[in-house]
Amino acid sequence: MTEIRFYGEGLAGFTRTEPLPGRFIVLEGTDGVGRSTQIALLREWIESKGYAVRSTGLKRSELAGRGIKEAMRGHTLGLLTANLFYATDMVDRLEKVIIPALRAGFVVLTDRYIYSIIARALVRGVDPTWIRDIFGFALIPDAVFYLHADLPHLIPRVLNARGFDYWESGMDFLPYRDYYDAFVEYQTRLLAQFDAIAEEYSFCHIDATQSIRHVFQKLTAEIEKVLADMRPISPHEAQKELDEAQAQSLPTKRKSV
């Protein structure tokens, strides 16, 4: 069960108080730590145990995903704007994907949640109260796994994957012309910030310097506990629940003007 608990004021118009039958699981960690690989593995593993799974991640909302990506291609996206844009993306997925899936009994796997956004904002000097206040609408997950690897482990993985990224190297605010120098400085600061946040929100710490197999086993052992009292539900059955709930909410949506 996902209890209905928010970090602050919650969502406008959300009145349900009884727990949601699904499970809300978040994987957090810095660039190159192996989150997406683990999510792909976990998804298959959870499905093989008889559950329906939905996965989601930053910038994937129908409303704002494209807008953020476009804004990030340019050089004009400011700090406050970026954070509010990410918050818009987050609330759209929370209201349209995560909560409906939890209500229909899915296990929701989320590649990064509000914590990554908060960590990045804090490293850039955003007001710490402000950024936490914004996410007062965020539903508290059932479990947050923090994949942690130190810089020497991260660098080869990032290079193997897609190279250093402008934003993930902090090139938008650090005084370096070189991506490598910027990446090292940025990720060092980000890791320190993440460690503090992990403490604040009591994440489950997973050592991600070890092999993919080892990390996966650690994760499955923990997730088994989260799923322990959950009734298996086939993807087909869960999808039917989801469709029915959506069909019920459609008439108001279709009201013509």
Place this chain on the structure above:
Amino acid sequence: MAQLPDGRALPGKLFIVEGIDGSGKSTQLDLLRKWLIGQGYCVAFSEWNSSPLVKATTKRGKKKRLLTPTSFSLIHAADFADRLERQILPALKAGAIVLADRYIYTAFGRDVARGVSPTWVRKVYAFAVKPTVAFYFRVPLEESLRRILSGRPKLKYYEAGMDIGLSDDPYESFSLFQSRILEEYDKMVDEFGLTVVDATLPLVKQQEIVREIITPLLGGALRAEPSAWREVLAAESVYGRYLDEVLPERSEP
């Protein structure tokens, strides 16, 4: 004095106008802008929901009806943040006069009318600059409805507040929604010290009142270079036919 959230004063002046649809605030701001430019001031202008980075997303959300009260609130905050970061704040730091058509109080009114928590939305906008003067053009609901609805316009879904299901009839929904916003505005007068202007007065009278209030506050505001190109034209007796291509606004004095 325009002020940062931490209380530090900015050299520029920020004048903003608020009011429900049909209060005539945009007309008043436009008159004020022309007058200030005529007086030789350097004037920047910013309009609600106009950020080039964000407005495509807002438009998409409205068109496809994807917006909920919370996402509606956040995307408008993103739009405002972009304009604050790139237009409003730099101009104020430079000492210019900034005029804004709608400001954070529009979000407080509309979002709360949609059911968003009043404390949350105020926290979301905690980064906003405190205006030098915030004018609130107060008009009775019936009068604003008469002005807006007399032409039987086609009301948009979110504009009419249809998303919160107050009524299936767009005109009735719009009226109910506007009355809720009006209630919020009235609460904000004391909370934020809004300067109320009676928007039922004749246009010219309202403009007089606005100018009277801001005139003593203009000391030290940045002045624009009085059109130097005019001197060149006069000295060389040329017409300046290619100037339109390079001057953003070739307004006659």
